[in-house]
Amino acid sequence: MSEILESLFGSRERARLLRFFLQNPEPAFSFSEIVSKNMLNAGKTRNELTGLANIKFILKRVKGGKTFYQLNQEFNFYPELKNLIAKSNIYPQCQSLSKTAKIGNIKLAVISGVFINYAKSKADMIIVGDAVSKAKLKNLMSSLEAEIGKEINFVLMTMDEFKYRLNMLDKFILEFLEGPHEEVINKISGLKRFIAQRKL
Numbered sequence: 645m646s647e648i649l650e651s652l653f654g655s656r657e658r659a660r661l662l663r664f665f666l667q668n669p670e671p672a673f674s675f676s677e678i679v680s681k682n683m684l685n686a687g688k689t690r691n692e693l694t695g696l697a698n699i700k701f702i703l704k705r706v707k708g709g710k711t712f713y714q715l716n717q718e719f720n721f722y723p724e725l726k727n728l729i730a731k732s733n734i735y736p737q738c739q740s741l742s743k744t745a746k747i748g749n750i751k752l753a754v755i756s757g758v759f760i761n762y763a764k765s766k767a768d769m770i771i772v773g774d775a776v777s778k779a780k781l782k783n784l785m786s787s788l789e790a791e792i793g794k795e796i797n798f799v800l801m802t803m804d805e806f807k808y809r810l811n812m813l814d815k816f817i818l819e820f821l822e823g824p825h826e827e828v829i830n831k832i833s834g835l836k837r838f839i840a841q842r843k844l
Contacts, residue, residue, distance in 0.1 A: 657688045658696075663793035665702055665715040666722075666729045667758075672705065672714040683790040729793075730761050740787035741828050747784055748776035751803050752835070753828040754821065758794055762824045769798040770820055772806040772832070810838075818842070 653659045660682045678693070679686050693713060697704045703716045716722075744753045750773035757768035771781075781800065788796050799816075801809070809817050821839050830836070 655688070655692070657684050657692045660684060660790065660793065661689070661692055661696065662701075662725065663729050665696075665713075665793075666726050667792070667794040669715045669717055669726075672712040674710060674712055678713065681790065682793070683786070738788065738791055740784065740791050743780075743784050743787065744771065744828050747771075747773075747780040749774045750776075750829050751831045752806065754825050754830075755828060756820060756823060756825040757797065758792060760824060760826060765820065765823060765825075766797075766816060767799050767820060768796045770817075771798060771800045772803055773800075774802055776800065806832075 653662060661678070661684075664678070664682050673681075675686075675690070675693070678684075679689050682689075693702065693704075696702045697713070700716050701719050702713050705712050705714065719725075738759060741753075741755070744750060750771065752772035753769070755769045756762050756765035759768060785796055785798065806817070821835075822842065
C-alpha cells in the first residue's frame with residue numbers, strides 16, 4: 645500500500661508528509677522535526693511543504709522567528725484523505741516490520757492499534773525477547789514511525805516477564821492477544837492454543 649500511495653501522490657516525500665499530518669492533526673511542527681520524524685530528504689521536503697501550503701492543505705506559521713507547519717483541518721478533502729491514509733496503515737504493507745527479528749532474540753512480536761486501525765487497543769505493538777539491542781530497537785521504532793506517520797506505543801518485555809504475566813492472567817496481555825491483532829513473529833509454542841481455549 646505504501647507504493648500505491650507514493651504512485652498516487654507522486655512521490656515518497658509527499659505520501660509520507662500527507663500521512664504524517666493526517667495522523668497528527670493538532671500539533672504544529674518545525675521543518676527540522678518534519679524531516680527527522682519522517683526520515684526525508686530536506687530539499688525535496690521543503691519543495692513538497694511549499695506545494696502543500698499553496699493548496700492550503702497545511703498552514704504555515706512563524707513564531708519567534710521560526711516557521712511551523714500544521715494540518716489545515718478545514719481543507720476541503722480532509723475527511724476523505726484521512727480515511728484513505730487510515731486504510732494504508734495495515735500489516736503487512738508496513739515494510740519496516742520485517743526488521744523486528746533483527747533487534748535481538750525475539751520470541752513474539754504482535755501488532756494492533758495504529759497498524760490495523762483498532763483504536764481500542766491499549767498498545768500498538770508488544771515485543772517479547774531477550775538480548776534486545778537498544779540501538780536497533782530505537783532504529784526500528786524510528787523507521788516504523790516514519791512509515792506510519794505516528795508515534796508507536798509499544799511494550800517490550802523479556803521472555804521470563806511475559807511467561808510470568810501470562811501465567812498470572814495479566815489483563816493487558818490477555819486483552820491484547822484476545823483482541824484484533826496480527827502476528828509478526830511467534831516462536832512461543834502453545835500460545836495460540838492457550839488464547840483459543842480461553843475464547844471457548
